[in-house]
Amino acid sequence: MGETRAKRADERAGDFVVSGRRAELAERLRAAGQRVTAQRLVILEALVPGLHLSADDIYARVAPLLPAVNRSTVYRTLELFRDLGLISETDLGGGARQFELLDDRHHHLICRACGEAIDVDDALVAPLRAALRDRYGFVAGIDHLAIFGMCDYCAHEAERREGLGDTE
């Protein structure tokens, strides 16, 4: 790593020292008129690019570093990050919601019959986003959609089965 210059990125942020990626976030929070706190920095660092984490996973990662942190704070902070556009929040159904750093936008198709999850490129969703902006001026935060339904295979299965018993 060529860190000759980057290494001195220490900086006072209120009452504690931040460095590297932390400094970046601190900057961003301040720019958005938000306060910079230890909790927020640690929670952001707990998020890993490309990984879907539940609020509980994140709590588990944060707790050792900041023992007094509370679950409510984790939820509230994640909500804040989401509103700032830093992370995406997705309900994959059933269990807990998933949070993820917003690097690349992608989406999931989830089959209610077999549970299979299919990745979908944002290109398919972008037109909807554009249409909503054109028509309503609405800036849709569709960052990580989970769409439920039936996959190709299960849809055919269901159709076949209906062909037998259903006389409507």
Added chain:
Amino acid sequence: MGETRAKRADERAGDFVVSGRRAELAERLRAAGQRVTAQRLVILEALVPGLHLSADDIYARVAPLLPAVNRSTVYRTLELFRDLGLISETDLGGGARQFELLDDRHHHLICRACGEAIDVDDALVAPLRAALRDRYGFVAGIDHLAIFGMCDYCAHEAERREGLGDTE
């Protein structure tokens, strides 16, 4: 409703009598290989066309008619109906999920800043549904989408405010 013929739809369904709209549901359940129970019929009747109801609302409507019914049953039955395509389930954020009879498909844009909800015709969402089917053979159950984001007004407000403090 032209019910000249549909009106005599009384019918035995297991151990109890069903009539009118109930008979219709009984039929549908049976066709789908599901059992017909008093709970299911009452819960379906509790749903009102065009009304968004929470699981709790539905429980409150059902309880007087079927005192021993349990919340779990309500949730499980609603889940079943949703999978059968009878109702839509939507998370409007924050509080409880909303359930609604599937008459006409419509969607909502919800502003995270001011809370305003904008109705959206399914025509805007249909292309996405079609694209998913074409590309993946996936039958998307997008019946009642809630899309979060920023409404026209709030988006402009936020932009204006950023123009002041942010120097990045």
Added chain:
DNA sequence: GCCGTTCTTGCGAATAGTCGCAGGAGCGAC
């Protein structure tokens, strides 16, 4: 009509997430 199989339900406990409040901390002003 009765029986057995299998699906549903009620129950209670567990998990996920939300909310109001009071004390503590961040940050701008002096």
Added chain:
DNA sequence: GTCGCTCCTGCGACTATTCGCAAGAACGGC
């Protein structure tokens, strides 16, 4: 450096939802 205003956090209670299990009900077969 310290003061005060406001926002943020921890806390505990509360709501929403899920889950496993054992008793009960639906329905096909006789």
